[in-house]
Amino acid sequence: MNKNIAFDLDGTLITCKSKQVMLLKYLASSNHICITELDLFWELKRDGCSTLRALQVLGINESISKKISRDWINEIEDWYWLTYDTVYEGVFNMLDSLKPSNKLYLLTARRNKKNLYRQLDQLGLMNYFDDVIPVEHNNVALNKKDFLVKASCDFFVGDTETDYQATLGTSVKFIGCTNGQRSKIFLSRKGVEHFYNDKIISGE
Amino acid sequence: MKKILITGAGTGTGFSYVTHIKKNWPTNVEIHICDVNYPQYITSSLFTDCFHKIPYANDIEYTDRILEIINKNNIDLIIPLLNIEILKLSIAKAQGLLRSSTNFLYPIDIAAKIANNKKYATEIMRTANVPSPDIWTNYDSLPDVFFRKPQDGFGSINAKTLYKKDIEHRQLDDGYIYQELLSGPEVTIDCFYDPDLDFISTTCRERLEIKNGVCTKAKVFKDISLDNIALNIARVIKIKGGFCFQVMKSQQSNEWKVIDLNMRLGAGTAMSYAAGKDYFAATMALYLKEDYMKFLGTDKVGIVTRQYTEFFINE
Numbered sequence: 396m397n398k399n400i401a402f403d404l405d406g407t408l409i410t411c412k413s414k415q416v417m418l419l420k421y422l423a424s425s426n427h428i429c430i431t432e433l434d435l436f437w438e439l440k441r442d443g444c445s446t447l448r449a450l451q452v453l454g455i456n457e458s459i460s461k462k463i464s465r466d467w468i469n470e471i472e473d474w475y476w477l478t479y480d481t482v483y484e485g486v487f488n489m490l491d492s493l494k495p496s497n498k499l500y501l502l503t504a505r506r507n508k509k510n511l512y513r514q515l516d517q518l519g520l521m522n523y524f525d526d527v528i529p530v531e532h533n534n535v536a537l538n539k540k541d542f543l544v545k546a547s548c549d550f551f552v553g554d555t556e557t558d559y560q561a562t563l564g565t566s567v568k569f570i571g572c573t574n575g576q577r578s579k580i581f582l583s584r585k586g587v588e589h590f591y592n593d594k595i596i597s598g599e
Numbered sequence: 600m601k602k603i604l605i606t607g608a609g610t611g612t613g614f615s616y617v618t619h620i621k622k623n624w625p626t627n628v629e630i631h632i633c634d635v636n637y638p639q640y641i642t643s644s645l646f647t648d649c650f651h652k653i654p655y656a657n658d659i660e661y662t663d664r665i666l667e668i669i670n671k672n673n674i675d676l677i678i679p680l681l682n683i684e685i686l687k688l689s690i691a692k693a694q695g696l697l698r699s700s701t702n703f704l705y706p707i708d709i710a711a712k713i714a715n716n717k718k719y720a721t722e723i724m725r726t727a728n729v730p731s732p733d734i735w736t737n738y739d740s741l742p743d744v745f746f747r748k749p750q751d752g753f754g755s756i757n758a759k760t761l762y763k764k765d766i767e768h769r770q771l772d773d774g775y776i777y778q779e780l781l782s783g784p785e786v787t788i789d790c791f792y793d794p795d796l797d798f799i800s801t802t803c804r805e806r807l808e809i810k811n812g813v814c815t816k817a818k819v820f821k822d823i824s825l826d827n828i829a830l831n832i833a834r835v836i837k838i839k840g841g842f843c844f845q846v847m848k849s850q851q852s853n854e855w856k857v858i859d860l861n862m863r864l865g866a867g868t869a870m871s872y873a874a875g876k877d878y879f880a881a882t883m884a885l886y887l888k889e890d891y892m893k894f895l896g897t898d899k900v901g902i903v904t905r906q907y908t909e910f911f912i913n914e
Binding site: 413414416417420421424425426427429431432433434437475478479484 | 618621622623625626644645646648873893908910911912913
């Protein structure tokens with residue numbers, strides 16, 4: 396115990412699939428494209444594809460794919476889409492067990508800080524963290540690394556290769572979550588060795 | 600893959616059913632919707648798999664058109680949202696025109712009577728010992744002041760307080776139900792019922808503000824006495840999944856009395872979702888024989904407000 400533990404937010408503590416799939420469905424329909432292979436889209440993203448690349452694999456022409464991807468980035472943090480997020484099962488129990496004897500931080504690449512704090516409050520997550528740090532988007536991995544080092548974090552729990560890269564060259568141990576943005580196979584290919592279960596953090 | 604058809608897709612209720620089902624079952628439930636408007640005017644169409652334009656439910660062509668959609672697309676489950684549609688589908692089923700493999704979430708014949716005849720609804724509540732307002736069917740027995748609402752109403756539209764002295768020709772209109780005036784608050788109870796386990800889950804919403812018959816501000820809370828009423832209703836209407844009903848208080852006894860019952864969820868049920876319970880998704884999970892408890896969260900107490908969200912469709 397008495398560890399400093401940082402958590403990513405989307406795909407780590409809260410779901411990310413519903414809002415992404417529904418936003419895609421909306422943007423495609425708005426451009427008169429009916430996408431039915433929503434699970435395939437999601438698996439492509441979990442295997443490392445960007446939104447743009449996944450749309451192209453689904454056979455959508457380049458110009459519409461670019462338009463949808465652009466609109467996606469602009470809208471994904473709008474409040475309406477955030478209402479599709481829910482807290483993963485087991486997260487509250489995990490945070491309840493860690494909070495008393497550890498320092499907990501939330502480290503996220505969210506741009507819309509107002510909606511971030513509002514959502515954390517509404518989902519009941521805000522009070523678990525000693526600090527909530529939204530990093531700038533110019534270099535997410537580097538910006539997350541800066542905080543992890545300054546805060547002397549022992550662990551960083553995240554769901555993407557960017558989160559993992561933020562721990563490289565530091566003493567921070569990365570723990571991968573596999574229900575979020577990236578699959579276990581993809582994260583393993585990128586070098587992630589440890590994956591989340593209750594025993595990892597509490598045992599160390 | 601299961602195929603479902605949701606009618607009245609242009610309603611707030613339709614939008615909630617569509618979005619809550621699609622976000623949880625993006626590919627293994629194929630959602631068909633229908634409406635009298637073209638799809639570019641229906642927000643739900645942005646999230647569904649197939650849109651069907653249909654005539655108004657009271658048009659003579661309606662039944663043939665809806666049956667064509669159901670039979671050609673091998674629809675497994677229909678969720679009709681408008682009372683007259685429930686009636687027409689009930690008639691079609693009784694006439695053997697509906698595929699035997701097409702299901703509803705309740706006995707369609709009971710639903711048709713409840714939806715289109717509020718007096719029947721009151722009687723069925725009484726058989727289940729569910730408290731309901733006194734009703735009057737003749738002018739002479741009316742009290743000085745009472746409440747009148749349409750027999751086949753939707754939301755609170757055309758429902759109001761009236762005085763006996765204002766009734767024309769001392770005649771009551773068969774298109775309305777005349778019942779005792781009750782006191783506020785008006786509370787809607789969103790419910791989920793699993794008949795196999797006799798399990799009920801509820802959220803109470805006190806309507807603080809209503810616009811065009813739809814709740815726009817609500818206080819959300821839990822009330823054990825309303826839980827018990829919900830259970831008695833669910834057992835007698837034999838519903839599987841979500842439904843909602845409304846109560847107000849008797850001016851004499853101060854007890855809750857059921858003033859309206861819908862064998863479906865409402866547009867305001869999305870406010871219960873904001874407070875932690877997804878009755879739309881739980882209903883689909885029950886139908887699919889999946890775990891529904893994960894959608895029923897914990898009971899929260901607080902205020903829910905609503906604002907519009909805009910959706911754009913390119914020309």
